[in-house]
Amino acid sequence: MKDDKEHIKLDAIDKQSKAFFAGGTFRWKKGEAEVLAELNEQIRWQASARSFRLSMRMAAMAASFLLILALGSFLRFYSTTTEVSAGTHQMVDLPDGSTVDLNAGSSLSYYPYWWHFKRIVTLEGEAFFDVQQGQRFVVRSSQGKTQVLGTSFNILARGNRYRVTCLSGSVRVSSKQKRKVVLKPGSQAVVKPDGEIEVRQNIEPFSEISWRNDVFFFTATPIQEVFEEIERQYNVTIQTTIKEEVLYTGNFTKEQDVEDILGYVCPALGLKYSRKSPNLYFITQAIE
């Protein structure tokens, strides 16, 4: 009877709750439409906020990339150039303590901020290098390239002449035509206009670098080159009608006056000079 009563009770509650809850209505304070409108608003706002943030981030990335690029290329390509005009010599100190002694009428440029990554200089003219031990040291000229580790050497790169003389350590010279030679102290490489390299052994290196002490040696040197050297050292202009191959052997020092030098260079070759203006000399065949 008790079980039965319990069952009836449960049955009653089942029925009652069914009747009580079924078909009731919800009275929400906030309607579905209102919620959807809010969501749409929120979503639009969020979407645009997201793309804004995204584009800001993109812009920031692009800006920092450009900044790094600009800084990098500044460090890489900022160069220092030393030009030595005719009549003077100049000593250039490179960042690692290497020194370059530039002859008159020469120019040297290098990348100071890139120096620690790559020791590379560009030379036109003539210079004596004393290179500190370290990474590869490269001297580029229009006619050839010289690479060393740590040594001292002289490079002459004028017009189509390219001549490297090694004084200590070892030096590798390559021409544009990819010929390569390695120089030991006392040897010299001459790059010919066709790119072939001639190596001369047992050079007297001090005559090669005597220019540093204002002494100029010429051994069977075409007279045009001798005059060019005089022009550079004394900052004068020499005009000449001499076309034929005349070789000169001799030397002079800058302690002497330009006219003294012309005075013994010319007669030895059957030439004579005349002064047209303070810095202009005219050289012709001496008439017998």
Place this chain on the structure above:
Amino acid sequence: MTREDFNFLFHTHFEEVRKYVFYRSGDEELATDIAQDTFMRLWEKRDDIRLETVKGLLLKMATDLYITRYHKEKRAFNFFNTFVPREDALTPEDQLNYEELKKAYEEALKSMPEKQRVVFLMNRVDELKYREIAEQLGLSVKAIEKRMSLALEHLKQQLKDKVSHIVLLILTSCLFRRFKN
């Protein structure tokens, strides 16, 4: 998912989600907020949503939101502020005691364990079959049956005096019928 898809899903499922949270919490405002946030989350996750499983996913997201938020702010249970039962379906006597009955059910629902309450209300208010409830909540039909009978048991305990006269009524009507016969 386009805006149209989203709006379609909203119209199809928003009410269910909101009711589900409301059954759990008995707090209308909380239910609306959580349902709204659930759809916000649906939009955020729109790229990795499959339409076949979206309903179960919505209830799951709502549950997660509810659990994290409900622990923060426990609010008052207030079912009949929002839900209005149909008076006309009730027995005349229940109609007479409508307000009292409402109060009694409010108390009974409030003290009922949440999981039973959700199942009970989905079955009573939305008139969903056990199988349908099981599907939506990701439970077995057995579990739903169990919760349902526990819920009824709970109501029986809570509504002792409120049903007693119904029982009496039923008994008397039975007697009457017998007497008549």
